[in-house]
Amino acid sequence: MPAPFSQANPVKIAIVGAGAVSDYHHVPAIKLDPRAVLAGVCDASQELLDKRRKDWGCDNVTTDFERICADPGVDAVIIATPNFTHKAITLSAAKHGKHVMCEKPLGLDAGEVRAMYHACRDRKLVHMTAFTYRFAPSMRYLRHLCKSGALGALRHFRSQRFLDWPETSWGWRQYKKTAGAGDLFDMTIHRIDFAIDLLGPLKTLCGATARFIPRTKTTDGRDCPPSEVDDWSSLIGEFTSGATGVWEGTTLAKGYGLAGFGHEWAEINGSLQTGVYRLHMPNQIMLGKTGQDLAAVDVPAEFLKPAGSPRDPSTGEPATVFRYDLVWEFVSAICEGRDAVPSFFDGLRAQIVADSVLQSHQERRWVDIPDEPR
Ligand SMILES: NC(=O)c1ccc[n+]([C@@H]2O[C@H](COP(=O)([O-])OP(=O)(O)OC[C@H]3O[C@@H](n4cnc5c(N)ncnc54)[C@H](O)[C@@H]3O)[C@@H](O)[C@H]2O)c1
Structure with a gap:
């Protein structure tokens, strides 16, 4: 041994x-x-x-x-x-x-x-x-509020990921044989994953993607073959729980720089209150009940980093440093002889949904999500 x-x-x-x-x-x-x-x-x-x-x-x-x-x-x-x-x-x-x-x-x-x-x-x-993004403190706390019942019955999920990126080539990211898809596989797939983590499996969806620009110039001005992948992706879906979800992502949202982090907003409307995660404010969530307006609430200390991590959550750029917690989780799973979270099974479930978005768009119809055995 x-x-x-x-x-x-x-x-x-x-x-x-x-x-x-x-x-x-x-x-x-x-x-x-x-x-x-x-x-x-x-x-x-x-x-x-x-x-x-x-x-x-x-x-x-x-x-x-x-x-x-x-x-x-x-x-x-x-x-x-x-x-x-x-x-x-x-x-x-x-x-x-x-x-x-x-x-x-x-x-x-x-x-x-x-x-x-x-x-x-x-x-x-x-x-x-x-x-x-599962590791953002605000996402960890939002998950706790969902699972503990603090938001009530979870009715609607809503996600926006808007980036203002240059219109030049994405390199390997813009070809189907090297990337698979564009914004959908690069960005929206994260949001598909955390939505499933928060609300459970998706039952059915209707998806759409679009490409707006050719990206035939590299950042240093050389010619390259045109992009084959989406700049914009979206889906609406129904979870097996009965909740509904709406996702939209684009890299062509002018004015959404936000210090390079872009705009990310994901919210859940529960029967008791609404909870909101924002990437550029990862140490706060927003909460609101009937009769109130949404207001920022600090994420409690126990959700700022995983237990045992030596990382000091008060140092560094908050929207960057939580990303270090991925390796902490991977190493913890190896040391403790347990499964890592999120696992390849979670990656597979999100991939099945993302593939179904492409299928739905191509066939112009709703697509049911098949069960996947563990
Ligand atoms: N989780 C996230 O938030 C996140 C963020 C950015 C990128 N990504 C993912 O990470 C991956 C890499 O993205 P990146 O932005 O770092 O790309 P990148 O192009 O900057 O780096 C990829 C590197 O892989 C190397 N490479 C290519 N083929 C190889 C091979 N066969 N063997 C060894 N090295 C090889 C390239 O030379 C390059 O240095 C992609 O799958 C991307 O989707 C995830």
Whole structure:
């Protein structure tokens, strides 16, 4: 039996995909967690690896994901590569007995994601989907209010994610074979996930997507093939509980910069009161009962970070630092020998819904969501 993980025997984590999101929060989060150590870095770009070797202080670097997945000095991998590579890297990591946290969307479609989930589940590995916004303190507290009955019977869910992004190329994100879909898989899928977490499974939906601009210029002015994916995505749905949901997301909302974080608003109208989560104010929620106007309420201390985390919630940009809690959860699940939350099953459920949005739009009809066995 291998020794249990601890500060003296930390979980050795390799990053696969050393780009923006790994630098933004996965690597800082590993550095913050005394039970974890950065044990390897893989990226397709040797130039980026040379930079990360210095920036991140890790000498075990490679362009070959098979090599890092087979490395006996690695216990777990965090996959933060373009969407079309997630399946092959996950299957390699699972084959070598590594625990996996993978970025969303887990794959290009539910078929890929199911194979990833089954590979990790069947080998009893910890598997986690990087659904970041579940970790916002306001979302954690809103969840508590939903589950404890404080909002009453949950009737309506409503989500807006509006970004004011440049109209230039999205790189790999704008092609179906590398990304799967645009705003829907990049942004709205997070909101599908936390809605299911708050209100339970979706029963049926009607979805729509739209593309407005060609994105045929890169940020440095070069020509590139036009975008094939949506700039805007939306759905209305009915949960099995009888509640209703409305989601809208776009990257073309002029005037919604909000210091780079954009506008995010998600609310639940319960029979007793309404509760609201906002990304740019993650340490507050808004609450209101009949006869009142919605008013900001501070998130209580116990919801500002996970129990035991060394993170100081009073330091750093609030809309950034809660993202470090993903790695805390992944490492906690490995140390405690339990499932991570959100798991690949949650990633699969959200993927099935997102796929159904595309199907609904293509076929111009409501689509029922099939049950998925655990
Ligand atoms: N959870 C979130 O909030 C969040 C935020 C941003 C991005 N993401 C997700 O993270 C993933 C990566 O996004 P990003 O913005 O960091 O992208 P990015 O383009 O900045 O970085 C991706 C990196 O992967 C590398 N790469 C490509 N193919 C590879 C391979 N076969 N093996 C090893 N490395 C390879 C690239 O060289 C690049 O450095 C995407 O799935 C994206 O949807 C999630």
